[in-house]
Amino acid sequence: MSAAETVPAIELSGLGRRYGERTALRDLSLKLPAGATLAVLGANGAGKTTLLRILAGLLRPHDGRARVLGLDLPREAPLLRGRVGLLGNEPLLYRDLSARENLRFHAGLHRVDPAQAEALLGQVGMDTRADEPLRALSRGMVQRVAVCRAVLHDPELLLLDEPLAHLDPAAADAAEPLIGPGSARRVDSAPRTRVAVSHDPGAAIADAQLVLGLRAGVRMLLGPADAISAEQIEGLYR
Amino acid sequence: MYGKALKPLSLATVATLSAAYALAFFYAPNDADQGFVQKIFYLHVPLAIVALGGFIAGALMAIGYLRSGDRRWDMRSYVAIHLSLIFAVGALVTGSIWARASWGHWWVWSEPTLVSFLIVFLLYACYQPLRFAIEDPERQARYAAVFAVVAGAFVPLNFLAVRMATPLVHPRLLGATGSLPGAMELTFVIALAGMALLWTTLWKYEMASKAASMQLRSLRRKLAARVEGVSLGGPDGADAQTRSAAPHSPTPVRAPAEPVEL
Amino acid sequence: MSAVSTLVRKDLLLELRKRESVPAMALFSLSAFVLFHFGINRSSVDGDLAAGLLWVTLLLASLLGVGRLFVAERDEEGFDAIRLAPVDASALLAAKSLSLLAFLAIVEVVAIPGFAILLLGPALLPALPGLLAVLALADIGIAVVGTLASALAVQTRARELIVALMGLPLLVPVALGAARASAPLLQAGGPGALPGRWLGLLGLYDLVFALVAYAVFDYLLDD
Numbered sequence: 029m030s031a032a033e034t035v036p037a038i039e040l041s042g043l044g045r046r047y048g049e050r051t052a053l054r055d056l057s058l059k060l061p062a063g064a065t066l067a068v069l070g071a072n073g074a075g076k077t078t079l080l081r082i083l084a085g086l087l088r089p090h091d092g093r094a095r096v097l098g099l100d101l102p103r104e105a106p107l108l109r110g111r112v113g114l115l116g117n118e119p120l121l122y123r124d125l126s127a128r129e130n131l132r133f134h135a136g137l138h139r140v141d142p143a144q145a146e147a148l149l150g151q152v153g154m155d156t157r158a159d160e161p162l163r164a165l166s167r168g169m170v171q172r173v174a175v176c177r178a179v180l181h182d183p184e185l186l187l188l189d190e191p192l193a194h195l196d197p198a199a200a201d202a203a204e205p206l207i208g209p210g211s212a213r214r215v216d217s218a219p220r221t222r223v224a225v226s227h228d229p230g231a232a233i234a235d236a237q238l239v240l241g242l243r244a245g246v247r248m249l250l251g252p253a254d255a256i257s258a259e260q261i262e263g264l265y266r
Numbered sequence: 267m268y269g270k271a272l273k274p275l276s277l278a279t280v281a282t283l284s285a286a287y288a289l290a291f292f293y294a295p296n297d298a299d300q301g302f303v304q305k306i307f308y309l310h311v312p313l314a315i316v317a318l319g320g321f322i323a324g325a326l327m328a329i330g331y332l333r334s335g336d337r338r339w340d341m342r343s344y345v346a347i348h349l350s351l352i353f354a355v356g357a358l359v360t361g362s363i364w365a366r367a368s369w370g371h372w373w374v375w376s377e378p379t380l381v382s383f384l385i386v387f388l389l390y391a392c393y394q395p396l397r398f399a400i401e402d403p404e405r406q407a408r409y410a411a412v413f414a415v416v417a418g419a420f421v422p423l424n425f426l427a428v429r430m431a432t433p434l435v436h437p438r439l440l441g442a443t444g445s446l447p448g449a450m451e452l453t454f455v456i457a458l459a460g461m462a463l464l465w466t467t468l469w470k471y472e473m474a475s476k477a478a479s480m481q482l483r484s485l486r487r488k489l490a491a492r493v494e495g496v497s498l499g500g501p502d503g504a505d506a507q508t509r510s511a512a513p514h515s516p517t518p519v520r521a522p523a524e525p526v527e528l
Numbered sequence: 529m530s531a532v533s534t535l536v537r538k539d540l541l542l543e544l545r546k547r548e549s550v551p552a553m554a555l556f557s558l559s560a561f562v563l564f565h566f567g568i569n570r571s572s573v574d575g576d577l578a579a580g581l582l583w584v585t586l587l588l589a590s591l592l593g594v595g596r597l598f599v600a601e602r603d604e605e606g607f608d609a610i611r612l613a614p615v616d617a618s619a620l621l622a623a624k625s626l627s628l629l630a631f632l633a634i635v636e637v638v639a640i641p642g643f644a645i646l647l648l649g650p651a652l653l654p655a656l657p658g659l660l661a662v663l664a665l666a667d668i669g670i671a672v673v674g675t676l677a678s679a680l681a682v683q684t685r686a687r688e689l690i691v692a693l694m695g696l697p698l699l700v701p702v703a704l705g706a707a708r709a710s711a712p713l714l715q716a717g718g719p720g721a722l723p724g725r726w727l728g729l730l731g732l733y734d735l736v737f738a739l740v741a742y743a744v745f746d747y748l749l750d751d
Contacts, residue, residue, distance in 0.1 A: 048403045049487060086611055087751050110614035120609040122538070122600055124545045129538075136534030137613035161545065181613075332747055389697035392690065399684035405751070409680055412744045413694075416676060419740045420698060427701035427729055431708065 035098055037062040037185060037221040038083065042092030045078055052078040053245045055092070060238055062184075063219040065209050067236035067253065069229050071265050074242040076225040077116070080187045083223060084114045097184055110138055113183035115191050115207065119174035121162055127173040128158040131180060138181035148176035152202045168194040175203045182214045188224040209235040229261045272470055279467045282460035286453060294453040303367035308453060310360035312461035313353050314379055318421060320350030320465055321390065325418020328411035340407035341480070343414050345472045347393055349465060354387045378432040382425045389417055531615045535623030540630065542600055549593040550631050556592055557639035560585040561646045572649035579711040582643055583703050586636070587670070587696075593631045594674035595691040597624055598682040607749065617746040621675060625741075629671040636663060648714065655713040658722040662713070665730035666706040669737065673698050676741045679748045705729040 038060040045053040053075040060066045068076050081087040083096055085105035094101040099108050114120070121130045131145035149155045152172040162170050171194045178186065191207050192200045205211060211220050226232035233239055233253045241249030241264045249260050290308040297304035327343035330336075361380040366372045375381060396413055400406040543549060564581050565571065573581060601607050610620060640659070644652035652659075677698060681690035705726045712720035 048401075049483075051491075081751075084612060086608055106616075109612060112612065114608070114612055118605040118608070120605050120612075122542060122604050122606065124542055124600075125538070129541060133534060133538045134609065134613070136537075137531055137610065137615055139530065139614070177609075332744070385697050385700050389694070392693035392697075395686070395693060396680065396684060396690055399686045399690060401685075405683060408747050408750065409683065412747050413680060415744050416680075416698075416737075416740055419736055423733060423736055424701055427704050427733075430725065430729060431704050 035062065036060055036095075037064070037097060038066070038223070039095040040092065043082070043089050043094050044091030045075075045082060045087065045089055051245050053082070053242075056242075056247050057092075058238070058240060058247075058250055060221065060223070062221050064237040065222040065224060065235055066238045066240060067229075067232035068223060068225045068240050068242065069227075069232060069249075069261065069264055070242035073244070074264075075245040076242060077189060078245075079242070080114065080116065080189055080223065080225060083185070084112050084187055085109065086114075110181055111183055112185045112187060113178040113181070113207075114187045115174055115178040116187075116189040119162075119170050119177070121170065121173060121177060123163040124161050126159045126161055127154055127165075127176075130162065130173060131176055134177050134180050140181050145176065145180060148180060148206070149173075151206065152176055152199065166194075168196060168199060171195055172199055172203065175206055179206045179211070184213065184221060186211070186220050186222045188222065190225060190227065233261075272467070272474065275463065275467045275470065279460065279463040282456060282463055286457035286460045289453040289456060294450050295447065300368055303364065306360055306364045306367070308457040310357060310364055311454070312458040313360060314357040314383060315458060316461045316465045317350045317353035317357055317383075318386075319462070320346050320353060321386070321421055322418055324350060325414050328414035328418070331407060331411045332415070337407060338477075340411060341476055342473065343411060344397070345469055345476065347390060347414060349468055349472065351387070351390050351393070353461075353465065354383060354390065358383050358387060376432055378425070378429045381432070382428045385424055385428070386417075386421055389420060393417070531613075531619045532623045532626070535610075535615075535620060536626050536630070539623070539627035543627075543631065549596050550634050553589040553592050553631065553635040554638040557585050557589045557635065558642050558646075560588065561643055565647060570647075573647050574649040574714055574716040576707075576711045578648055578650075578714040579707040579709075581647065582640075582710065582714075583666070583707040585643075586632075586639065586666075587699050587703055589635060589639070590628075590632055590670050590674060590699075591692055591695050593628060593635075594670075594678045594695055595681070595688045597628055597675065597678040599687075602682050611749060611751075617749050618742055620749070621741055621745040624675045624678075625668075625671040628674050629667055632667045632670060636667075650714060650716050650718070655710075655719040658713045658719060659710055661722065661727065662706055662709045662730070665727060665734060666702050668734045669702045669730060670699065672734065672737045672741050673702075676737070676745070679745065701733050702730065705733065 036059040038058070040059075041057045043053060043056040044051070056079070058066075068079060070076050078087065082089050082094060082101065085096070085101060085108040088102040088105075096108060097111055099105070101108070121127075122133075125133070127149060128145070131149065132142050134140075135142045135145050146155070149158050152175055154169065154172050154176070157165065157169065162173065165173075175191070178188075186207055188207060192203070195203060207222075209222065211222075212218060213220060224232060224235065233256055236253045239249065239251060239253050239256050240247065241261065243264055248264055249256070286308065290305050294305070294308075296302055297307075324343045324346035327339050327346055331339035331343060358380070361377070361383065362372050365374045365377060365380065373380070393410065393413060397406055397410045400409055561581070564585070568577075570577075598607075601610070640652070640663075674695065677691055677695045681687045681694065684690050709723055709726035709730065712723060
């Protein structure tokens, strides 16, 4: 436990990323200890999704250094595969396959026992409709399957982009132990490190230890969750 | 940086090409079978060889880009392929004229060089459509490089396939330079050198122009970032705006072709 | 190996669900035979002509499948899902090539007998063993180059156009090798010997592009 705390789960210094001429993220530095939760706040287009994709190893940073789970990105990005769970705007599921087929596919990719997929489907209350193609299900139900997909391989780091969007209160409660702040790894019960993007600053800060506020790709706010004032947050969205 | 040595290179190109075609017309003998029209050989074959070399060079530069991630290699590969495509059109047209003059047809399927060139031309003709159908500039460079490598591997394979398919009914000078009379061989070698020099010179010209406009764009970006940065964070934002809007020059944003201290 | 089989199983399952590529490719082939019948005004063909019609049709039909090979990945962000998992680019290349190979094999099960019934003069059965060898070698080449072309084109705005523009010239050596190799098999008066040099050309093509695809495929997934 103490060893895990000394090596930060995420360590960024001077991180930057452009899309062509447009800067999406500029000079971002922060450290997040293992097991902690980082809340990322900001208006649309502030660079939140870009940050998540870089942390997932999906997008190559242009400037600065990024170390995730002790791996240097983008050089060691291939080693990061399978250790991160991403739950973003897209469910990353095939609409023409059923929930069960989708999760079995991901279990195969991650070399996880397919029984794990069944257990998760039961946990989010999707076991009764697990054989219908996803295109026949509501957005909320698809999101429940996506929650299962994100934690299927027991990731050390969870990257969440509005994870509770489309979920009704009961479904949100069911997802809570899987992706919420109390979620722990199956293998050793260690708490997962989480990065959560949210448009609900109040709830996000309540769950987090560290809060990052972005505006137009620039860090406007970074500090412990209990030291963030309401005015500072308002400033982000102005 | 690409502008260096452009002048001597241009002069050497003009001199070599002039010498080659002077030799072709006044020194090299007329071909016994084909007569005067065979002289297009000194244009067609060098064009074809240089275009092929250019495609291969483009593939090697693309490998350079994929290995280093340095956008300049992508630019070099782009210019090489783009130029070679123009040379390839030249080779196709001159080959076609030669075919018409020698055998009375604008197109002969029994001439493997010509046929291969058409296929290679058709393949490389989609290099630009592919490039410009991708918006993200980094992905554009990467995908174009992958295409260049795949197409580079295709060129020799395609030549082999077409040559295998061609019954060699027209024994020709091609690929048999060793059996050329001395005067013809000398002229051919000089023509080839001149054509290679022409390709290199044009490549350098285009690279110099591309490099300059890239530099211009990056300076503009720096300028914009500075203006934005100052107006966003600094107390003298308004001041910076006016400063950048140029007291010294009437068109400050177009000016930075000359080195501007930022 | 298990990642490859997982990916292939997913592709086949998706095709079974959506029935997009394979039926389209098979129907396209049959329609093309009908068109050729009227276009060249012949009721039966043999030799060079038969081999040419067959291979031009199969290549054009294969481009339909090539164009759709990565569409599910692009539309449903499947590239991200695959890149988040411990799966190499080469596994994806192998899986997609195998899926396309399977599609081609199924299409040919319909198209070859269809060709024999509609257009081919000589009997199909005696030519079949040799033809299967040519089909196998040519299909591997189409599958590898098709996967490469599809991956290159899928992120562009004009996907179908790029696949056709790029795929046709790239597949000229396959058309050439396969047609020349099958021509003696389809000649009137019984199949002749299988020409080894054309099989050799097809094999060389398969080998070269398998190596090239393996070397460059990584760069098509990176972002």
